[in-house]
Amino acid sequence: MSDKHGFPIACAALARACQFDRFRQDESRVRQEEARGQFHEALADTPRNTRGRGQARWIIDHADAGCESPGEALVLLALLRAGIEGMTTQEEVHLAGHTYFVDIALPDLKIAIEFDGRIKYGDTVDEVHDSIEAEQRRQRDLERAGWKVIRVRWSDLTLIDEVVAQVLVAIHVKKGH
Template identity: 35%
Template sequence: MQPADLADHGVISTASLRSIGIGPSAIRHRVRQHELLPLVRGWYAVRQPGSARAPWDGADRFETATLRHALVATALVRSFDGRVAASHASAVVLHGGRLWRSDLSTAHVARVVDDHSRHRRGAVIHPSTGQPPMLTTSGVATVPVAWAVVQVGLVPSVDGRPSAMESLVAADGALAAQLVTRSELDVAIDAHGGHPHIDAVRRLLGAADGRHESVGETRLAHALRHLGYTVVPQLEVCVDGRRYFADFALDAEPVLVEFDGLGKYLMAANGVAAAPDPASRARFAVAAQRRRQDELEQAGYEFARIAWSDLEDLSVLRAKVERARDRARRRRTA
């Protein structure tokens, strides 16, 4: 029998390993061989025999951090044998939600029945939320998703300070995935009414919108609101029988504002997934994106394309939008 045969949710305890004859020296050997990964005291992640990639290794640093965080959170919940549920960023990750700058080096759980808190290396055990836990699709206990969404904006992010934007990013993702409702978010906000940072979270979550499809779109929507623009998310435009969706359209003006994140192309997708390799898919996506923009411009729209760096300098963002508005006005008067 192998560790993978006894692993539950991808993790296994030292006691289970010993039950199949894998003692301390054998555990250390398997860790060196990249077959086991230490998570929390007495718990390990397990690599399936013959797998091309370990379940804790992602395609990039963020995916790797997310995968490892999910495994640590799962092991932490399992180690308490029903007495805690994943909370904060850990619950969001386990439900497949969106995060931006949460500190994934720290796992969060909340006690199920009492109000004691505790800090340990790499983990925080919070008091009970007073709400019954729910289960992820894989069966791991978490606090209600709405509670987790609010919580992520109340604890320090990677820069050491709470960020209400983290709650907005998580809320947009949860609404898009139909993991929460607007009323559930409102109840969760009210339940945290005594927290010193709840006012900032409350203000931002008032604009939560499941039509935003990425972290970048959530941040862009917030920036546009801050600059005073009124926009329509995911505007559908039909050109010669083809349907396109724009990230944002200025209200009452033929200007489309789009977020250009890495590898992100909004298009009438047909055939991208069938391309034979990543390089071919990328070339197909770029060509389709260019064709899409040409067709929409011929239909009378102007584009303001926004990059990640523009979100850090609102004067640049405003200038791009205003140039697109000017082009639209000149087109109307030509």
């Protein structure tokens, strides 16, 4: 199985195994590591020469239960493969009396990577409009607080190298290079 298929599955499996709750992240992250250990135990039962075993180990090591969709997992995978470190998922940010959860964040640099999936916007025209307005307000709040917000859509996944390049540029700008 390719990383593009295996990584989102592993993220979803971890989320399910640890019953990830963004509002109780400390406990969820402890359970995530327990589940990760169980995944490694299951992998250890496979013969050492099993094809894909090393790839499976890497996926288990890097999967994140905070990825709430396959799209978020694919963005995280691309950023990890690019060697970007210090990322968190579902980063809790308190601004202007609101609590926001950033899909993928580089919190030390205040870089937010937001995956815009289709499901979160709603089913009706009114729900979609309300969701878009709320997303725009949220982005303005983050930007006023010094965050660089990078939005990623499903169509961007076909050009994932461009997304990675955009994140790398943001890192360099934030670091002052």
